Amino acid sequence: MKIGELSRATGTNIETIRYYERIGLLPKPHRTVANYRSYGDPHRARLTFVRHSRDLGFTIEEIRSLLDLSDDPGRDCSEADRIASRHLAQVEDKIAQLTLLRDELTRIVGRCRGGVAAECRVIEALGDHRHCASAH
Amino acid sequence: MKIGELSRATGTNIETIRYYERIGLLPKPHRTVANYRSYGDPHRARLTFVRHSRDLGFTIEEIRSLLDLSDDPGRDCSEADRIASRHLAQVEDKIAQLTLLRDELTRIVGRCRGGVAAECRVIEALGDHRHCASAH
DNA sequence: ATGCACCCTGTAGCAACTACAGGGTCAAGA
DNA sequence: TCTTGACCCTGTAGTTGCTACAGGGTGCAT
Ligand SMILES: [Zn+2]
Ligand SMILES: [Zn+2]
Ligand SMILES: [Zn+2]
Ligand SMILES: [Zn+2]
Numbered sequence: 264m265k266i267g268e269l270s271r272a273t274g275t276n277i278e279t280i281r282y283y284e285r286i287g288l289l290p291k292p293h294r295t296v297a298n299y300r301s302y303g304d305p306h307r308a309r310l311t312f313v314r315h316s317r318d319l320g321f322t323i324e325e326i327r328s329l330l331d332l333s334d335d336p337g338r339d340c341s342e343a344d345r346i347a348s349r350h351l352a353q354v355e356d357k358i359a360q361l362t363l364l365r366d367e368l369t370r371i372v373g374r375c376r377g378g379v380a381a382e383c384r385v386i387e388a389l390g391d392h393r394h395c396a397s398a399h
Numbered sequence: 400m401k402i403g404e405l406s407r408a409t410g411t412n413i414e415t416i417r418y419y420e421r422i423g424l425l426p427k428p429h430r431t432v433a434n435y436r437s438y439g440d441p442h443r444a445r446l447t448f449v450r451h452s453r454d455l456g457f458t459i460e461e462i463r464s465l466l467d468l469s470d471d472p473g474r475d476c477s478e479a480d481r482i483a484s485r486h487l488a489q490v491e492d493k494i495a496q497l498t499l500l501r502d503e504l505t506r507i508v509g510r511c512r513g514g515v516a517a518e519c520r521v522i523e524a525l526g527d528h529r530h531c532a533s534a535h
Numbered sequence: 536a537t538g539c540a541c542c543c544t545g546t547a548g549c550a551a552c553t554a555c556a557g558g559g560t561c562a563a564g565a
Numbered sequence: 566t567c568t569t570g571a572c573c574c575t576g577t578a579g580t581t582g583c584t585a586c587a588g589g590g591t592g593c594a595t
Contacts, residue, residue, distance in 0.1 A: 267572065277573090278553060286551095297560055299573055312526040318535055319507075319525070320500055323551070329525060336517030343521045344511045351504040358497045361490055364456055368487040371455075375480045381472030385479045389455070389465060390448040399454055403541065413542090414584055422582095433591050435542055459582070 264302045273310045280310065288313060288327060321350055363399050370396060400438040409446045416446065424449060424463060457486055499535050506532060 270277045283289040284300075289309060292300045309330070316326045325346050332343050371394075374384035388394045406413045419425040420436075425445060428436045445466070452462045461482050468479050507530075510520035524530045 265573075276553075279551085281574095282552060297573075299560080308526065311528075315528050316525050317551090318528075319504060321525075329522065332516045332519075333522045333526070336515060338516045340511060340514055340516045340519035340522065343516065343519055344508065344513075347504065347508045347511075347521050351501065351508055354497055354501045354504060358494060358501060361494045361497070365487065365490045365494060368455060368483065368490060372480065372483045372487055375476060375483075377480075378476055379472060380468045380474045380476045380479065383468075383476035383479050385483050386465065386469045386476065389452050389457075390444065390469075392447075392451050392454075401542075412584075415582085417543095418583060431542095433542075435591080453582085 264307070266300045266302070269302045269307060269310065272307055273314055275310060275314055283310070283313060286323070288323060288330070319350075320354060321346070325350065360399070363397055367395055367397060367399055400443070402436045402438070405438045405443060405446065408443055409450055411446060411450055419446070419449060422459065424459060424466070455486075456490060457482070461486065496535070499533055503531055503533060503535055 264272070266277050266280055269275070270280060280289070284291060289306065292302050292306060295301050312330065312333070313326055316329060317323075321329070328346060329343055332338055332340065371385055371388040374388060376384070380386055400408070402413050402416055405411070406416060416425070420427060425442065428438050428442060431437050448466065448469070449462055452465065453459075457465070464482060465479055468474055468476065507521055507524040510524060512520070516522060
């Protein structure tokens with residue numbers, strides 16, 4: 264399989280595939296006589312794993328650890344669990360933080376009654392955190 | 400006021416202040432004979448506006464527009480409202496997306512029963528989106 | 536005079552890509 | 566046979582919003 268096919272098969276940008284190879288996340292594939300990259304099913308599976316993990320918000324370094332783990336089938340899987348749990352906690356933190364932000368923004372947006380910038384409550388609120396109802 | 404004082408007064412890293420000046424978000428301040436930056440209250444207010452807007456998640460370009468608006472007090476403020484509303488909508492989208500992610504991660508993390516990597520349900524789930532209950 | 540805190544410029548690094556520029560390869564159609 | 570177009574290659578630079586130096590200068594106290 265050439266890089267364009269792998270790209271279509273996994274929904275990954277070609278440049279991204281080459282990027283993953285450069286940073287050592289994907290192994291270097293064989294080359295054809297024309298120096299084209301040539302991939303097999305294990306490459307496809309690995310890239311699918313990477314893309315899916317990225318879609319779930321894992322960082323490249325986390326994915327690197329997860330791949331190391333899955334390359335070593337006899338190892339204890341508790342590290343995978345730890346990485347995923349920590350990531351879940353981060354997502355929960357982020358949701359909490361964005362929820363505060365949303366509430367504050369809702370309040371700010373709701374204050375504008377139209378008119379000129381000098382009297383705009385949105386601009387006023389942005390200039391002074393003391394108008395805010397919570398930390399953020 | 401020297402840059403260190405402005406930094407403490409606004410809770411902004413010194414390097415960040417110089418960065419904002421470089422990209423034209425803050426005006427160039429006067430310099431002392433020793434070539435030190437010298438700030439006044441309007442600078443402090445502007446930087447406070449910038450930091451608070453950043454804390455609320457606005458991008459630098461959005462802040463640039465908001466500052467342009469507040470520099471021109473007679474202008475109609477509807478653009479400020481539009482920028483803030485659009486940002487609010489983006490935050491809401493992000494929350495929705497992260498909530499889906501959280502649910503999926505919760506499901507994935509809950510599947511691990513310990514054991515070796517070869518049989519780990521977490522690693523299995525990361526490798527195949529078909530194990531997922533929703534899009535993400 | 537010497538130490539220390541502070542300031543200066545300019546450049547490079549971070550994450551995770553994305554977008555070229557400038558070239559090579561290959562199969563199909565006129 | 567020639568050419569067109571789709572594909573591939575490498576290498577580098579851009580994106581966002583900072584942050585971290587390196588290598589120097591300034592100002593005040595001891
Ligand atoms: Zn308004
Ligand atoms: Zn606030
Ligand atoms: Zn497991
Ligand atoms: Zn999935």
